[in-house]
Amino acid sequence: xxxxxxxxxxxxxxxxxxxxxxxxxxxxxxxxxxxxxxxxxxxxxxxxxxxxxxxxxxxxxxxxxxxxxxxxxxxxxxxxxxxxxxxxxxxxxxxxxxxxxxxxxxxxxxxxxxxxxxxxxxxxxxxxxxxxxxxxxxxxxxxxxxxxxxxxxxxxxxxxxxxxxxxxxxxxxxxxxxxxxxxxxxxxxxxxxxxxxxxxxxxxxxxxxxxxxxxxxxxxxxxxxxxxxxxxxxxxxxxxxxxxxxxxxxxxxxxxxxxxx
Amino acid sequence: xxxxxxxxxxxxxxxxxxxxxxxxxxxxxxxxxxxxxxxxxxxxxxxxxxxxxxxxxxxxxxxxxxxxxxxxxxxxxxxxxxxxxxxxxxxxxxxxxxxxxxxxxxxxxxxxxxxxxxxxxxxxxxxxxxxxxxxxxxxxxxxxxxxxxxxxxxxxxxxxxxxxxxxxxxxxxxxxxxxxxxxxxxxxxxxxxxxxxxxxxxxxxxxxxxxxxxxxxxxxxxxxxxxxxxxxxxxxxxxxxxxxxxxxxxxxxxxxxxxxxxxxxxxxxxxxxxxxxxxxxxxxxxxxxxxxxxxxxxxxxxxxxxxxxxxxxxxxxxxxxxxxxxx
Numbered sequence: 083x084x085x086x087x088x089x090x091x092x093x094x095x096x097x098x099x100x101x102x103x104x105x106x107x108x109x110x111x112x113x114x115x116x117x118x119x120x121x122x123x124x125x126x127x128x129x130x131x132x133x134x135x136x137x138x139x140x141x142x143x144x145x146x147x148x149x150x151x152x153x154x155x156x157x158x159x160x161x162x163x164x165x166x167x168x169x170x171x172x173x174x175x176x177x178x179x180x181x182x183x184x185x186x187x188x189x190x191x192x193x194x195x196x197x198x199x200x201x202x203x204x205x206x207x208x209x210x211x212x213x214x215x216x217x218x219x220x221x222x223x224x225x226x227x228x229x230x231x232x233x234x235x236x237x238x239x240x241x242x243x244x245x246x247x248x249x250x251x252x253x254x255x256x257x258x259x260x261x262x263x264x265x266x267x268x269x270x271x272x273x274x275x276x277x278x279x280x281x282x283x284x285x286x287x288x289x290x291x292x293x294x295x296x297x298x299x300x301x302x303x304x305x306x307x308x309x310x311x312x313x314x315x316x317x318x319x320x321x322x323x324x325x326x327x328x329x330x331x332x333x334x335x336x337x338x339x340x341x342x343x
Numbered sequence: 344x345x346x347x348x349x350x351x352x353x354x355x356x357x358x359x360x361x362x363x364x365x366x367x368x369x370x371x372x373x374x375x376x377x378x379x380x381x382x383x384x385x386x387x388x389x390x391x392x393x394x395x396x397x398x399x400x401x402x403x404x405x406x407x408x409x410x411x412x413x414x415x416x417x418x419x420x421x422x423x424x425x426x427x428x429x430x431x432x433x434x435x436x437x438x439x440x441x442x443x444x445x446x447x448x449x450x451x452x453x454x455x456x457x458x459x460x461x462x463x464x465x466x467x468x469x470x471x472x473x474x475x476x477x478x479x480x481x482x483x484x485x486x487x488x489x490x491x492x493x494x495x496x497x498x499x500x501x502x503x504x505x506x507x508x509x510x511x512x513x514x515x516x517x518x519x520x521x522x523x524x525x526x527x528x529x530x531x532x533x534x535x536x537x538x539x540x541x542x543x544x545x546x547x548x549x550x551x552x553x554x555x556x557x558x559x560x561x562x563x564x565x566x567x568x569x570x571x572x573x574x575x576x577x578x579x580x581x582x583x584x585x586x587x588x589x590x591x592x593x594x595x596x597x598x599x600x601x602x603x604x605x606x607x608x609x610x611x612x613x614x615x616x617x618x619x620x621x622x623x624x625x626x627x628x629x630x631x632x633x634x635x636x637x638x639x640x641x642x643x644x645x646x647x648x649x650x651x652x653x654x655x656x657x658x659x660x661x662x663x664x665x666x667x668x669x670x
Contacts, residue, residue, distance in 0.1 A: 084471060087468055087471075088378070088468050088469060090468075091464065091465055091467075091468035091469075092465065092468075094464075095454060095457065095461055095462075095464075095465055098457055098461055099454065099456050099457060102456050102457070102497070103456075111394075172549045173549050174450070176452070178412070178417050178445065178450075179415070179445070179452040180451070181417055181435065182415050182416065182417065182440055182443070182444070183440060183469050183470075184437035184438075184440040184441040184469070184470060184471075185469055187435070190469075259490045270522075336419075339417060339418050339433065340466065
């Protein structure tokens with residue numbers, strides 16, 4: 083397929099680009115290490131006081147942390163850099179180059195950047211998940227594993243849609259650069275399963291910013307909490323978000339070219 | 344002859360927010376915005392036959408870039424119609440985009456940190472070019488522009504002119520049939536401008552491509568375009584041969600000569616535009632040029648007399664100085 087080949091070409095360029103900045107790898111490893119240490123200490127502090135948190139045991143929360151780190155890596159490697167470049171392009175007028183190419187514009191702006199070294203987080207997250215699973219006695223069924231993987235993909239897709247819609251508002255407001263910080267702040271809440279938060283915050287973290295789908299639901303699949311109904315709901319919401327964000331993107335693009343004026 | 348570009352009554356209006364200076368007005372603007380309609384392009388029509396190179400001239404803000412953007416599918420016209428290669432540009436069909444290119448001299452699209460060769464590969468993927476054909480075209484362009492040793496260096500290490508050469512190669516790898524070049528030589532030194540110019544001319548010759556070029560450097564236009572379209576305040580002021588433009592808008596000619604008797608009074612002959620020792624340049628109304636010349640020759644001791652049209656820059660400058668109401 084053409085789209086896949088295009089994505090692969092950009093991925094290749096992104097990787098080549100990252101090799102120019104070797105120092106970033108070491109900085110990233112250091113950052114990941116610090117974040118992991120802070121996370122583990124936090125977990126330790128909580129479980130010095132109690133044996134469970136909102137129905138989650140210590141080992142299960144380790145799995146949540148693993149998913150949190152992994153998904154954070156995916157977002158910072160593939161989603162956030164593309165959306166930040168899109169914001170810059172809209173502001174500087176360089177989006178014109180992307181729009182004069184014979185390729186789907188949304189696809190193009192979504193695959194242009196890739197931060198290879200952020201995948202250190204993906205790897206670390208996977209290891210933490212592995213450790214948690216080992217402590218849980220490898221009791222994961224094939225169905226749960228499938229549920230986990232599909233929930234991860236859906237979580238990433240929902241997060242992408244969220245970013246795309248926010249970034250698309252740049253077509254109207256031009257300056258939306260602070261959303262990266264806003265997202266980082268809210269995503270940090272995903273370190274813990276969203277069911278420990280009060281209802282209003284839980285609702286916000288589920289439907290406004292899809293932290294619940296990005297972290298809690300995949301982690302639920304790992305720990306045998308995910309029901310088929312929730313999974314189906316997540317699937318439905320993912321499809322809905324994909325469609326809505328595409329429509330929103332097209333609307334923004336129309337505004338950019340002055341077709342709606 | 345078939346038409347590559349056909350523009351008829353093309354119009355683009357922008358709504359721009361407007362407010363008085365100051366904090367109070369800015370605060371009011373938060374709630375109620377006043378808009379003003381700016382006619383960036385106001386009912387223009389022109390045709391370009393396949394294979395022609397046309398210079399698109401106008402001062403800053405005349406509507407050149409807006410027109411190029413409408414023709415390349417980036418902007419939706421407010422009114423009128425445009426067709427490029429029989430496509431409606433704003434539909435941005437892939438078949439259309441595959442056959443055009445847009446080069447903007449003040450913006451670049453190559454990856455800053457990578458050698459241009461890597462960015463060229465990306466173009467191949469975007470346009471779905473066949474590997475052998477792509478290589479042949481790429482190497483051919485690299486050879487013509489003599490950048491063989493530069494394509495392997497990160498783009499950020501190249502000079503402005505070298506970078507522009509790479510940009511142009513990248514923009515032409517898919518061998519587009521229509522080229523929209525917006526100030527492709529801006530900021531480049533004279534030699535580099537000439538290189539780019541020659542390359543564009545060669546590309547046009549070799550592939551029979553149609554070129555619409557904007558530039559502030561008249562040398563570009565003189566070298567590449569027989570025909571120019573002058574746009575000012577969103578309207579077309581002139582469309583025709585470059586020499587006809589000079590003929591029509593230049594009311595003056597210059598008469599240059601060397602005086603052997605430097606004390607002579609020259610005021611009866613015309614306005615002295617320059618005087619450097621015994622070398623004098625007079626500016627005289629076009630219709631009086633021959634009369635002034637003969638009077639000069641009979642009444643003064645002069646050598647090396649030449650009569651010339653005003654430099655094209657001066658003509659263009661006088662056209663651009665026409666106020667909006669007169670345009």
